[in-house]
Amino acid sequence: MKWKGRRKSANVDDRRGASSGGSSGGILSGGMVKLLIPLVLKLITSKKGLIIVGVIVAIMYFTGNNPLNFLTGNTNNKIESTSYKGTAKENELADFSATVLADTEDIWNKIIPNYREPTLVIFTRSVNSACGAASSSTGPFYCPGDEKLYIDLSFFQEMARKLNAPGDFAQAYVIAHEVGHHIQNLTGMNRKVQSMRGRVSQTEYNKLSVMLELQADFYAGVWAHHSQRINQSMEQGDLQEALNAAHAIGDDRLQKNSTGRVVPDSFTHGTSAQRMRWFKKGFETGDVNQGDTFNARSL
Structure with a gap:
């Protein structure tokens, strides 16, 4: 089929590599997270506790979870890919x-x-x-x-x-x-x-x-x-x-x-x-x- 060099439609929504969202199927439920927030706030007031929280946030970030969701009690969303690069094919x-x-x-x-x-x-x-x-x-x-x-x-x-x-x-x-x-x-x-x-x-x-x-x-x-x-x-x-x-x-x-x-x-x-x-x-x-x-x- 001769197609190269011809017009491409603007009606394309390219979601390759993007998370489609998900259910709250993680380790912690939203209700459990809210109960833990006071403990987190207490930890960050001490140097040792701050290190612990930093480690947790780093783990969440690198596993694709948004750390901000932890503080808001929202465990449904993941950080979406914004730099997807497909193969040439x-x-x-x-x-x-x-x-x-x-x-x-x-x-x-x-x-x-x-x-x-x-x-x-x-x-x-x-x-x-x-x-x-x-x-x-x-x-x-x-x-x-x-x-x-x-x-x-x-x-x-x-x-x-x-x-x-x-x-x-x-x-x-x-x-x-x-x-x-x-x-x-x-x-x-x-x-x-x-x-x-x-x-x-x-x-x-x-x-x-x-x-x-x-x-x-x-x-x-x-x-x-x-x-x-x-x-x-x-x-x-x-x-x-x-x-x-x-x-x-x-x-x-x-x-x-x-x-x-x-x-x-x-x-x-x-x-x-x-x-x-x-x-x-x-x-x-x-x-x-x-x-x-x-x-x-x-x-």
């Missing part, structure tokens, strides 16, 4: 992701009147969102509550190493798919599906979830269609990289590789064949009106 992936996001902005602003651009949050290990806390193992996701896409860049390495889905256009497909969920949020389709939770059986709700995911794949294909038409950014093999990625994350393939069994009623994202078919349909037509996965005769 990781920084390149961050630039790549920002460039792909910018391209989706350009395309969807042309297709959807008054398009509201989402934010891409890049994190490491764990993150807090309006949808709750998540770890890298969750994989890339979109949160409608704050209209943000979340991704740990290590996922791209997992795609290549564990899923056998390498390539920059495979990575672009992942970002475009999450933007597809943002489109669904803007159209209200996401809310319609969510409103059915608890009103239908789990099997039926899973089917609705599959349709939602396949539509996001279709929207990713629509983006690729228009991006290629306008920018000619795709290179030989790029389309196959995206289709290979869609195939790699099909429910049937993931289940078979994980457990050796395939349970269709538990599918939430669609089969490999379905995901490939809907991405390809979006890519070939470029017509958002042809992406009604919910009423399609054959998924």
Whole structure:
């Protein structure tokens, strides 16, 4: 994919290396700390006690705890990293992701009147969102509550190493798919599906979830269609990289590789064949009106 030298989106929240906060799971609870404050104040009035307090503060600082929180009784926060330096490869992936996001902005602003651009949050290990806390193992996701896409860049390495889905256009497909969920949020389709939770059986709700995911794949294909038409950014093999990625994350393939069994009623994202078919349909037509996965005769 030809992406270097192109515009990068300003809608990127780079949280790599930052603490996502935490619970009060330390050695001391907030209540216990408050009880110890008078003792600390007494210690610092003597030379020996001052040395002891100094040692404690030094230990807290170098283990990532803010010493000021000890005095205020707040044990929930840690000092956040402000000098994170990623590897050259990781920084390149961050630039790549920002460039792909910018391209989706350009395309969807042309297709959807008054398009509201989402934010891409890049994190490491764990993150807090309006949808709750998540770890890298969750994989890339979109949160409608704050209209943000979340991704740990290590996922791209997992795609290549564990899923056998390498390539920059495979990575672009992942970002475009999450933007597809943002489109669904803007159209209200996401809310319609969510409103059915608890009103239908789990099997039926899973089917609705599959349709939602396949539509996001279709929207990713629509983006690729228009991006290629306008920018000619795709290179030989790029389309196959995206289709290979869609195939790699099909429910049937993931289940078979994980457990050796395939349970269709538990599918939430669609089969490999379905995901490939809907991405390809979006890519070939470029017509958002042809992406009604919910009423399609054959998924």
